[in-house]
Amino acid sequence: MFCGSYIQGTIVPNPNCNPMMDAQMIGGALQGFECDKDVLIDILTQRSNAQRIMIAEAYGNMYGTDLLGVLKDNLDGHFKEVITGLMYAPPCFDAHDLWHAMKGPGTDENCLIDILALRSSAEIFQIKEAYVLQYNNNLDQDIYSETSGHFRDALMNLVQGVREEGYADPAMAAQDAMVLWEACQRRTGEHKNMLQMILCNKSYQQLWLVFQEFQTISGQDIAAAISECFDGYFQQLLxxxxxxxxxxxxxxxxxxxxxxxxxxxxNKTIIRILISRSEIDLTNIRQKYKETYGKSLFHDIKHFASGHYEKALLAICAGDTQDY
Structure with a gap:
């Protein structure tokens, strides 16, 4: 489990936020032939999600129209994806990404993994509610129809939102570890089901203990064992x-x-992670990125992105520090 001294995002509530004034400035920026993208970046990347929602409400009262819809109509490209993504509440943003991951030909399996494998049970339920409200579709049914095999089985388990929360049983950990070890050895369909049931249902605190017991029993790290014994998106999900x-x-x-x-x-992966983690642990992600890969996240974004798209991504990464 992450042992950083302090988990923090890059974006925090702005004490100087005035929703009415912000809405008026955004309204002015959106007028004319070309919108003032710098104003959108300066305001929307320096406000918390709750404050952005208040700004959208103020904008609606002031101009009689939906701010998200106006932004979609006036922006384009990846910059549009960043700015409009910032305007969704977190469950709605996840629902939006899941929908687009399964819409049309092909499926973005990595998007399904990024969201469903790393959300709490409570967050899963909020995402499912948002999915129905936004798209009038059932998330469970869409996942079932767009995926297959043991990967689908594991996703269907996760989307039920039944993972235990905050519970750990040291006495049970050794037993769970034995089940995982046997599953890695035999690799039958039944054993894969047993493995994914443990990984998808047990609390993260319990899994932490299970992985330690697995190392003791097998002499092998659980991640190495999974990489050796399984493949494809099922492996990536585990x-x-x-x-x-x-x-x-x-x-x-x-x-x-x-x-x-x-x-x-x-781009979609980068935008999804930066926005969804901006108020949670993006500062820690930045630190881990530099420690692991030798260059800062800022450096790599500046190397590959450009224009207002680059500026918006960097602003989200930096928060109010502007240290890029």
Whole structure:
């Protein structure tokens, strides 16, 4: 489990936020032939999500129209994805990304993993409610129809939102570890189901103990065993759960590094992680990124992004420190 001295995001509530004044400034920025993107960045990346929602309400009262809709109509490209993404409440943003991950041809399995493997049971329920309200579809049914095999089984387990919270039983940990070890040895369908039931249902505190017992029993790290015994998206999902129990900032740093370097700047992944973690642990993710990969997240974003898109991403990464 992450042992950093202080878990913190880059964006915190701005004590100088005035929703009416902010809404008026945004309204002025959106008028004319070209909107003033700098104003949008300066305001929306320096307010908490709750404050942005208040700004949107003030904007609606002032102009009689929906701010999110106006932003969608007036912006384009990846800059549009960043600015509009900031306007969703966290469950709605996750629902938005899950919908687009499964909409149309192909499925973005990594998006499903990033969200469903690392959210609490309470967050899963909020996401499911938002998904129904926004798209009039059932998240469970969409996952079932868009995925397959043991990967689908594990996702369907996660989306039920039945993971135990804050509970740890040392006496049970050794037994769970034995089940995991046997599953890695035999690798049958039944044993895969037993393995994913433990990883998807046990609390992260319990999994922390289980992984220690697994090391004692097998002489092997659980992540190494999973990598050796399983493959594909099922393997990636299991490894994400292991990371969630051990070191979430390290997981997100790894995902950002891959999105920047391995896939030719996978914009949706970068935007999703920066926005969703901005008020939780993005500062820690930045630190882990530099420790692990030798260059700062700021450096790599500036190297691959440009224009107002780059400026918006950097502003989210820096928060109110502007230390890039």
């Amino acid at each position: 490894l994400a759960i292991v990371s969630a129990a051990r070191d979430r900032p390290a997981y997100y740093a790894y995902r950002l590094y891959n999105a920047i370097h391995d896939f030719g700047f996978h």
